[in-house]
Amino acid sequence: MKKITLILIAACAILLLAAPPFLKNYGVYLLSYWLVFVIATMGLNLTVGYAGQKSLGHAAFFGIGAYTVAILMKAGFSFWLGLPAAALICFIVGIALGFPALRVQTIYLAFATLGFNTAVWLVMRNEEWLTGGTFGINNIARPSLFGYSLEGNLAYYYFVLGTAVVLGALQWGLLRSPWGKAFTALRDNPIRAESLGINTRSYTLLSFAIGAVYAGIAGALFASLVQFIEPAPFTVGASIMMYLMVVVGGPGYFLGPLLGSAVGVILPEWLRFAQAWYLFVFGSAVVLLMIWLPDGLLSIPDRIKAKRQAREASAARAAAAQQQGAR
Amino acid sequence: MTDFLQLFFSGMATGAIYSLAALGFTLLWQASGTINFAQGEFVMLPAFMMLGFMSIGAPLAVSFAMTVVLAVLLLGWVFKRGLVDPLFKFGMMPIVVATIGLSIAMRNGLRAGYSAEAHPFPSLFADKLFNIAGVTITLADVGTFAVALILVFVVQAFMTKTVTGRAMQAVAQNTESASVLGINVPRMIFYAFAINAVLAVAAALLVTPTYLAKFDMGESLGNKAFFAAIIGGFNNSRGALLGGLIVGVCENLAAAYISPAYKDAVALVIFMVVILFKPQGLLGKKVERKV
Numbered sequence: 001m002k003k004i005t006l007i008l009i010a011a012c013a014i015l016l017l018a019a020p021p022f023l024k025n026y027g028v029y030l031l032s033y034w035l036v037f038v039i040a041t042m043g044l045n046l047t048v049g050y051a052g053q054k055s056l057g058h059a060a061f062f063g064i065g066a067y068t069v070a071i072l073m074k075a076g077f078s079f080w081l082g083l084p085a086a087a088l089i090c091f092i093v094g095i096a097l098g099f100p101a102l103r104v105q106t107i108y109l110a111f112a113t114l115g116f117n118t119a120v121w122l123v124m125r126n127e128e129w130l131t132g133g134t135f136g137i138n139n140i141a142r143p144s145l146f147g148y149s150l151e152g153n154l155a156y157y158y159f160v161l162g163t164a165v166v167l168g169a170l171q172w173g174l175l176r177s178p179w180g181k182a183f184t185a186l187r188d189n190p191i192r193a194e195s196l197g198i199n200t201r202s203y204t205l206l207s208f209a210i211g212a213v214y215a216g217i218a219g220a221l222f223a224s225l226v227q228f229i230e231p232a233p234f235t236v237g238a239s240i241m242m243y244l245m246v247v248v249g250g251p252g253y254f255l256g257p258l259l260g261s262a263v264g265v266i267l268p269e270w271l272r273f274a275q276a277w278y279l280f281v282f283g284s285a286v287v288l289l290m291i292w293l294p295d296g297l298l299s300i301p302d303r304i305k306a307k308r309q310a311r312e313a314s315a316a317r318a319a320a321a322q323q324q325g326a327r
Numbered sequence: 328m329t330d331f332l333q334l335f336f337s338g339m340a341t342g343a344i345y346s347l348a349a350l351g352f353t354l355l356w357q358a359s360g361t362i363n364f365a366q367g368e369f370v371m372l373p374a375f376m377m378l379g380f381m382s383i384g385a386p387l388a389v390s391f392a393m394t395v396v397l398a399v400l401l402l403g404w405v406f407k408r409g410l411v412d413p414l415f416k417f418g419m420m421p422i423v424v425a426t427i428g429l430s431i432a433m434r435n436g437l438r439a440g441y442s443a444e445a446h447p448f449p450s451l452f453a454d455k456l457f458n459i460a461g462v463t464i465t466l467a468d469v470g471t472f473a474v475a476l477i478l479v480f481v482v483q484a485f486m487t488k489t490v491t492g493r494a495m496q497a498v499a500q501n502t503e504s505a506s507v508l509g510i511n512v513p514r515m516i517f518y519a520f521a522i523n524a525v526l527a528v529a530a531a532l533l534v535t536p537t538y539l540a541k542f543d544m545g546e547s548l549g550n551k552a553f554f555a556a557i558i559g560g561f562n563n564s565r566g567a568l569l570g571g572l573i574v575g576v577c578e579n580l581a582a583a584y585i586s587p588a589y590k591d592a593v594a595l596v597i598f599m600v601v602i603l604f605k606p607q608g609l610l611g612k613k614v615e616r617k618v
Contacts, residue, residue, distance in 0.1 A: 054420065054423075107362050107423065108557060108602060108606070110423065111553055111554065111557060111598070112598070112599065112602065114550070115554070115592075115594070115595035115598060115599070116595075118550075118591060118592060118595055119592050119595055122588065122589055122591060122592050125588075126586075126588040126589065236550075240427055240431075243424070243427075244424065244427065244428065247424050276435070276438065276439035277435075277436075277439045277440075278435075279431055279432075279434075279435035279439075280431075280432050280435040280436040280439055280440075281432075282428075282431065282432075283428045283429065283430070283431030283432030283433070283434075283435060283436075284428070284432045284436075285428070286424065286425065286427070286428025286431070286432075287410060287425045287428040287429050287432065289428075290414060290421045290422075290424050290425035290428065291410070291413050291414060291425065294414070294417045294421040
């Protein structure tokens with residue numbers, strides 16, 4: 001890694017650790033909200049950016065995680081049981097959804113996951129005995145950790161930050177393991193990956209399931225953060241938004257979700273003055289971004305590098321040609 | 328039994344509209360490998376264009392004609408030149424993402440710039456009921472079904488019987504050989520976009536009287552049209568018709584006999600079942616995967 005990247009990461013870390021106590025309550029809340037989405041889109045980035053599976057149902061897993069924790073906590077169980085339960089359920093559902101994904105690819109898969117999202121959302125809305133329907137579930141408590149209460153916004157923020165860092169480190173390790181290599185091989189050329197002996201079936205399923213686990217954990221944190229859940233944040237629209245966050249940030253870039261989630265979560269707050277026009281601006285920006293930068297914002301440095309290399313190469317060629325001419 | 332028939336027939340009318348939207352979708356796919364996630368918004372926008380023309384005093388037929396021209400220009404030409412052409416070289420996914428962005432922009436632009444409310448829309452057909460063997464059918468249902476069906480068959484006939492249509496099919500099947508044969512490939516692809524735009528305007532004309540003109544009316548329509556297209560077979564225009572009718576009818580039956588709350592999941596369930604057994608769709612041809 002280059003020095004400048006390290007310095008940037010260190011600066012970000014210090015900012016994230018030191019700044020919140022100076023922020024107003026709402027700012028801290030917003031930052032926690034952002035981190036929750038960073039975790040969720042980290043999972044989606046694994047599925048979409050690294051493994052190349054087009055999933056448009058990520059908010060369903062996000063919702064499953066949130067509702068699992070909320071329902072378990074209402075039934076009297078601890079958050080610390082709910083969180084792994086949310087992760088486990090998402091893993092299982094992710095595998096189950098992965099099976100149709102094995103039969104269909106690209107756009108068909110996008111629609112299958114989109115439909116799955118609709119189905120999950122309908123269950124959330126209609127099964128009132130379980131989910132409270134449109135009234136949702138309120139008064140979801142925040143947990144305590146080793147005797148420290150995470151009730152306060154600041155305490156909860158640090159908890160979410162810690163979780164995000166741990167999950168980020170896990171993903172960093174995963175991507176550098178043979179599994180991670182297999183995922184990217186799957187994305188770049190599925191048929192070649194298969195012929196190299198990678199079991200495409202199980203890796204497709206795994207990429208789905210691990211992405212779902214990230215969403216589930218994010219959902220669990222989300223439920224405790226907002227303390228009131230209802231079906232609205234888990235619609236197809238939310239899934240599409242998460243997908244766009246990954247694409248805007250840069251799919252297949254490790255830090256893409258940080259940037260993408262900021263565009264999706266924090267930017268709207270800055271663009272408050274635009275109010276109703278925000279989504280219009282966002283949608284148009286996505287179109288323009290796709291036309292100019294189809295690989296996302298984080299591909300800008302790579303692009304500049306590629307351009308410089310091309311220029312240097314052509315300069316070298318010109319110099320060589322000149323030398324030949326002189327001789 | 329009469330209940331069943333009643334539900335069946337009104338489902339056919341809805342299904343015919345899904346077919347129209349699905350047909351435009353398969354056309355774009357065949358001609359240019361484009362998947363337009365904004366297809367539903369492509370129906371929504373003409374509805375408001377027509378309302379706009381009518382509000383300045385044009386009769387329905389005139390505003391329809393003007394909307395067709397405007398739609399071919401905007402949803403056909405501008406869409407193709409501005410979005411599809413520059414993105415084509417990057418493959419399918421950037422186009423998908425860009426059209427998702429486009430649908431968000433269109434939906435919310437209209438909401439913010441015009442209105443979030445539902446607007447009534449005049450019906451093409453008079454308020455009349457037919458009573459056949461105890462089954463009551465509205466003229467609107469019959470008319471919608473008939474118009475949609477005629478449009479689907481006209482497009483079919485155009486594609487198979489005319490020289491231009493055949494040229495379009497040649498482009499869809501093998502772009503390189505088509506250009507070697509002297510076919511103007513970009514023009515043929517543009518025709519597909521233009522037909523898609525016209526079909527969208529027709530769908531808007533048929534669907535808006537029942538659904539009302541609303542900024543988010545395209546959302547569920549677009550989704551169901553996509554499911555319909557896939558159920559019937561992505562690369563087959565007749566498949567779009569079949570898929571649309573299946574989704575429309577099953578949805579209506581499920582709403583009555585199973586649960587209205589889960590009506591929107593019907594298309595999904597059929598879709599899942601179909602792709603599990605026949606991933607290429609009911610009438611679709613298998614496409615070999617490329618290395």
